[in-house]
Amino acid sequence: MAHSGIHIQQAKHNTNFFKKIENFFFYDWIITVIFYIALQYVDHFLDYFLKEHPNTHQDRDDLLKMNDKFFSKNFFISYKSLKNLSEMARYQPDKWQNIIDANKISKSLVDLENIKNRIP
């Protein structure tokens, strides 16, 4: 079981990778990396506030939805939007190319900031 410091460390590791690829046009991978940065921050908060360590995406989503004392609706929407786009990028090759572009990446970075700003 990873402690919350490990999640921040992994988020920074993922961010370093993002900086290496952000100027390329591999939007599917860029959105995936952004999502996995966000996921590490979410896991950090779940550990910090709730001492929870979800094993599945579904468990993680449920914890965010059920703990509005710690996570706002906008926090959930930002996270869910990143998750939805990254899953589309990975599993729906005929769909993402018309959806995920430079503007979508910019909007996703705003969502990532919304999540990071939850840092206590």
Added chain:
Amino acid sequence: MEKIKDGTFLEHRDFWDEAETEASFGAIESGNYEKLKDKIFLLLEKERKKTQYLEEQNLYLRRLLSRRIEYVGSMLKFIKDCASKISNIDSIFFLHKNNTYFFWFITNKFNEKVENTVFSLEYDVSKEFVNLKFDFILLPKTPNLNLPLDVQKLL
């Protein structure tokens, strides 16, 4: 013949085997018909209680299932009513799998507003129906939707 303990439910075969054995080797040979009558009455009473218990269990489960169906039905209606007010939603499909209700929202205009509205609805539905688990997925409309084969159409 051992005394039957209270609360022990005997299978039908056990019941007749026991009665027959009692009759063959016990009460009839000794002429104690009253004892046999009492024993059979006791066995019949236990069978009656067992049947009553099973009927009560069956009724309870049927009521539980009925309430669950009603609950899920109201959830589907809630989502359908809310989703019908969201602009640019072309269709909605759903599937119950792994204890979770998956909903695919197909949009003909994938933009930030639709994303926010659909995921906001997921949040609200989860609050409204706390006993159910949800996962909403938003996809653009394409010729091939690539959805699981067993999805059902909601809208």
